[in-house]
């Protein structure tokens with residue numbers, strides 16, 4: 001074969017067996033899911049989990065989501081599953097839904113940042129499902145990006161950000177949903193959305209009737225919204241309801257507009273990047289476009305706020321956090 005391997009390139013491929021081997025040896029593997037790529041390790045291996053925090057530069061107070069092969073394996077890790085959680089799991093697993101549930105003792109505190117709850121989900125990706133079924137331990141996996149940067153939706157983006165630090169990158173192609181899972185917790189049996197994500201609130205309500213949104217929480221309770229800056233590109237991003245006025249008054253240097261619904265008639269086509277016609281299309285493309293724009297080197301990204309319905313909520317949440325500089 002003529003293909004020459006560059007030494008610096010991280011090990012990357014489609015081998016579930018290789019991924020399993022690295023994980024059994026206590027290594028860290030980037031895994032594809034339907035939402036974004038995760039950085040995975042054996043939940044029972046303290047060294048592997050510490051490595052995940054170190055590679056991501058993530059504060060040790062921020063718990064990891066545990067990925068399991070199915071409902072049965074989920075049950076083994078929790079003391080209780082409220083009926084609403086059971087209904088949601090049956091409706092959406094495998095899929096982009098994370099349930100926060102009271103953990104059994106055997107779930108180590110190093111995965112949950114010392115909390116007595118654990119976030120669980122069954123990811124909907126054929127390679128990762130096969131991997132989870134092969135292993136006899138669950139996988140803790142946060143998104144495979146450095147803390148506060150944009151989550152990766154391709155193996156190539158993982159390789160650029162963290163490649164050399166992972167034992168293996170399992171390449172499962174481009175992530176289908178493109179935005180993280182919806183996180184749901186339960187209070188007195190009632191579902192409450194902690195992080196809007198790839199399953200819209202409307203779909204959750206159809207299954208369990210009501211779904212509270214994250215209200216104001218005491219500072220000592222850990223929750224996904226506690227870090228205001230998150231999901232941020234290096235390029236400054238301005239989020240606005242009025243893209244035309246922002247373009248006319250705020251554009252500077254090389255400015256690019258994110259186009260939603262239609263291309264804008266008031267700006268040259270070359271200054272626009274198409275996001276999509278629907279919130280679901282935008283969710284699928286958003287991180288990919290932000291990764292590309294960061295590489296191309298713009299001075300400013302102007303982004304439209306989407307209507308607060310369907311996946312628009314999750315997209316707006318990410319854009320709001322991307323717009324923060326503090």
Ligand code: TXA
Pocket residue numbers: 033035036037038039062063064065096098100112115117118119123141142143144179180181182183222223224225
């Ligand atoms: O789609 C996803 O959820 C992706 C893929 C890889 O599964 N994962 C992901 O993980 O987005 P991460 O770590 O980037 O975000 C998980 C969020 C964090 O904000 C964390 O605070 C919250 O979930 N979380 C995890 N366990 C929790 C718990 N027990 N209680 C409250 N929040 C929890």
Ligand code: MG
Pocket residue numbers: 142143151
């Ligand atoms: Mg993340």
